[in-house]
Amino acid sequence: MPDGTPRGPEEDRIEAAVRAVLGSMAGDITAKEAALLAELEALGRTIARAKAEIAALSVDDITGAHIPSATDELDAIVGHTAQATNEILDCCETLEKLQADVPPEAAAALQGAVTRIYEACSFQDITGQRIGKVVAALKAIERRVEAAVANASGRAAPEAEPQAPRTEGEALANGPQLPGGATSQEEIDRLLASFD
Amino acid sequence: MxxxxxxxxxxxxxxxxxxxxNLLKQLDFNNVDEATDGQEALAKLRAGNFGLVISDWNMxxxxxxxxxxEVRADARLKNIPFIMITAESKTENVIAAKQAGVSNYIVKPFNAETLREKIEKVLVHA
Structure with missing residues (x-):
């Protein structure tokens, strides 16, 4: 199946394997069997080409620049949102100090608004944890890419760092769930009450 | 209380x-100390005299x-009310915390009313 791509040792091995199969077959092969063999040969060439492309990947760009850059950007997002949240909290604390100087009704309204801002600001913790999960996923992809390229180019894959045994608290730490997958406060309250 | x-x-x-x-201050709890992980918290609990722990999970x-x-295994600390306040909202997390002796469990994001209600509940039963 010539396609203009220079032949390599992988292609030669595939052709040899197909010829060996043909040679082992007694009598004439049917058109269906010939088509199947042609498909197998094409599949083998596709796999060989993919392996060559993986081996030729500029993995150093991915592991040395793209992923570290992406994780740095994500860290910067966490840093900027934390800074903005702390500015908001500074303003809230200033407003709380003013409560003593305004009539009781206004003070109560002020406190209610400040409380709602405190509640809303807890988003920063949740987004920080979600971004942490994305960073961990990027690092896992980086390790897999390195291992795939090493495997395809016949090099030894980088050794995984030994993992310390995890405590129950660490094993169960999954971070925030996606909407729909999380248990609500009401469901948690019911679950806790079922133990009493 | x-x-x-x-x-x-x-x-x-x-x-x-x-x-x-700040939310605790609104509820008139003014004697508040902080720790940023379990080890630091345990050292502060062993050195001090605390009547309530409010802790995150993922640290x-x-x-x-x-x-x-650790708190429940420590003879001096084991009766301190302990509220978990965390984004870990899977049923298995709540069950593990309950089995370990948690007094109450708040899932993030939470509101001030939930915090007040859970604190009052655990302190009344303390």
């Missing part, structure tokens, strides 16, 4: 510590669940 007790809040996000501290080097187990 005694609002003069010492409260220890534990979270690795300093912004969250600040939010909880290193010691998680909130592991802190809870």
């Amino acid at each position: 005694d609002r003069n007790i010492n409260v220890l809040i534990v979270d690795d996000y300093r912004t969250m510590l600040r939010i909880i501290r 290193a080097p010691m998680t909130g669940l592991d802190l809870l187990k």
Whole structure:
């Protein structure tokens, strides 16, 4: 199946394997069997080409620049949102100090608004944890890419760092769930009450 | 309910510590100390006299669940009310915390009313 791509040792091995199969077959092969063999040969060439492309990947760009850059950007997002949240909290604390100087009704309204801002600001913790999960996923992809390229180019894959045994608290730490997958406060309250 | 007790809040996000501290202040709890992981919290609990712990789960080097187990295993600390306040909302997390002796469990994001209600509940039963 010539396609203009220079032949390599992988292609030669595939052709040899197909010829060996043909040679082992007694009598004439049917058109269906010939088509199947042609498909197998094409599949083998596709796999060989993919392996060559993986081996030729500029993995150093991915592991040395793209992923570290992406994780740095994500860290910067966490840093900027934390800074903005702390500015908001500074303003809230200033407003709380003013409560003593305004009539009781206004003070109560002020406190209610400040409380709602405190509640809303807890988003920063949740987004920080979600971004942490994305960073961990990027690092896992980086390790897999390195291992795939090493495997395809016949090099030894980088050794995984030994993992310390995890405590129950660490094993169960999954971070925030996606909407729909999380248990609500009401469901948690019911679950806790079922133990009493 | 005694609002003069010492409260220890534990979270690795300093912004969250600040939010909880301010919400506690609104509830008239003014004696509040902070720690950013379980190990620091345990050292403060062993050195001090606290009447309530409010802890996050997901922290290193010691998680909130592991802190809870240490607290319940310590003869002097084992009766301190312990509220877990965390984004870990899977049923298995709640069950593990309950089995370890948690007094109550709040899932993030939470509101001030939930915090007030859970604190009052655990302190009344303390």
